[in-house]
Amino acid sequence: MAAGRYCPRCGGPTGELPAKCGACGYETYLNPRPTGTVVLLRGDGTFLAIRRAHPPREGWWDLPGGFCEGFEHPAEAAVREAREELGVEVELGEFAGMHIGVYEFQDEQLPVLEHFWVATIKAGHIALDPAEGSEYAWLPLDDPPEMAFPSMDVVLRNPVVRRSS
Template identity: 75%
Template sequence: MRFCPRCGAQTGDLPAVCAACGYAAYLNPRPTGTVIIVRDGRFLAMKRAREPRAGFWDLPGGFCDGFEHPADAAVREAREELGVTVELGEFAGMFVGTYEFQGERLPVLDCFWLATITAGEIALDPDEGSELTWLPLSDPPEMAFSTMDRVLRGSIIRNSSVRLVS
């Protein structure tokens, strides 16, 4: 059962308009920002250390904070998860997907950018990932989320000239 965030009256599933106060509540996708670091026909991936989808290959990225732009979230997430500074390149795509959280299936709006590492040594945050490797763009494995599968199979990624700066 859901309750109105304004007056606390009982409501139905979203979208819903509260019969008591008229407040309209919607189930909007949560935006994310993700980087795709490409080098020599490979992309940098990490194995997820936590649910959802622990043990699956993942790209560095995550949810936007408050009013944070997805591009800024992508840069922040790369710093938090890999310990590096990245420069965003070409926008690679935006896809609607799902994310399982606290027993709910939530809509997400996943935004992807090609990126280049400009500073720092890669140091994987163990809370985020258990393994880090370069995987082939020509035959990527199943990723943690379907939006990642879709962007990695797209023409922008396969034709990318982005290179890792050492």
């Protein structure tokens, strides 16, 4: 079933989003899903990337991060995701940007509102979650590979990130 075809409240037909159900009047919108992501830097001009272990973009380099839970602030999500994916506690630094992106999920192109912070590891040793990544590497910020999502390519060129490295 494609998103927006049926009302989530009464099941009546609605058409594509945004939509107002003709049966019950419920309005449904396609809003971006917020994310929180860290750009972990070392003082040697490198950043930490994870090779994605699952679709979408399986096998591409990714930054540690993910979707916010219900009412979770994106900064809290960034810290939580780093802990879950890498097994480390991070300290957030400067906010490095917010971008609208696209995430493919269940054969749909979903809008995402991506939030990025410069960060450093403050406690722990990297223990990559194999469900999230097949490997990790410290890559050169001056010559990064193409990342899994275009917004990551943009944020790696951001002056906030460059001057923090």
